[in-house]
């Protein structure tokens with residue numbers, strides 16, 4: 001943004017340049033760090049907003065997203081079982097209130113789709129942000145604050161156990177890490193050694209580990225709208241700068257971002273369609289074709305007087321739809337004039353693959369069978385392993 005380099009687009013406040021850094025618009029849990037295209041990065045968000053909204057908007061979105069999407073196993077098809085660098089993320093399933101720890105008050109319950117679960121004890125709870133309260137162990141560098149994480153494996157296949165242990169280490173990087181039921185040589189500092197105190201916790205976990213009833217799930221509805229508005233506003237500012245920022249639609253998005261009372265969110269005309277409803281989808285007829293199996297498909301699509309961003313997450317056929325602007329004819333940008341019929345990116349975080357942008361019609365032609373023009377996409381397709389061809393979880 002030309003005349004407001006140091007104005008934060010979320011809090012609308014002028015701040016010193018040191019308050020800003022290059023930020024990913026997509027959260028890292030959705031593969032934001034793998035995205036190289038500058039279109040998905042911003043320098044116009046202050047550190048304070050980034051921290052606040054990372055918990056309040058992103059965290060709540062991700063929690064809801066993963067709960068609703070936890071049945072999809074497609075992403076396992078892109079896991080490289082040989083390379084420990086590629087891990088499978090844990091999915092947050094809420095607070096567990098049935099296992100007590102003498103030093104920690106809260107216990108987050110996490111699921112690993114390759115076959116396993118984690119009980120994470122900590123004291124970092126806040127009513128507002130319980131999505132990632134201590135539940136974002138990645139951010140807790142202080143060992144004591146990072147708490148203790150206990151891993152229960154439900155696979156006995158060494159191939160998956162290795163992947164599980166590396167994923168456990170990656171996700172709970174700073175916490176003390178204990179295994180409840182895996183007996184394996186402790187290579188690469190993957191696990192800590194349990195003393196009597198931890199063995200007592202392990203005993204309690206074993207007693208209830210398979211009892212789904214005892215794992216409470218907390219869902220707060222409506223908060224995804226804040227996250228989607230935040231993404232739409234940042235992308236709109238990247239594309240069209242100040243003219244866009246001053247538009248009434250952009251200013252409305254800014255209010256939505258900070259609305260903490262989710263019952264009030266419906267009063268805004270935000271034009272976002274959230275989880276997997278196919279309402280308002282102008283690409284309904286071709287959605288089956290668009291979604292990339294096992295990865296995320298991002299489509300920037302102008303229609304009528306709107307500019308939309310469609311997110312087909314984890315190969316889901318029903319996209320999340322963000323309206324970046326409903327006055328598209330007022331703005332100009334080289335990206336949208338270079339791709340007047342829309343453009344597409346493919347993101348496969350579990351393999352650290354990011355591809356694009358492709359013209360939308362060319363991409364559709366590829367997906368409908370014309371493989372000649374996009375060899376790089378064919379290569380990605382060939383990496384995919386169908387579920388029935390993956391090693392079994394139980395042998």
Ligand SMILES: [Zn+2]
Nearest residue numbers: 008011046049
């Ligand atoms: Zn700010």
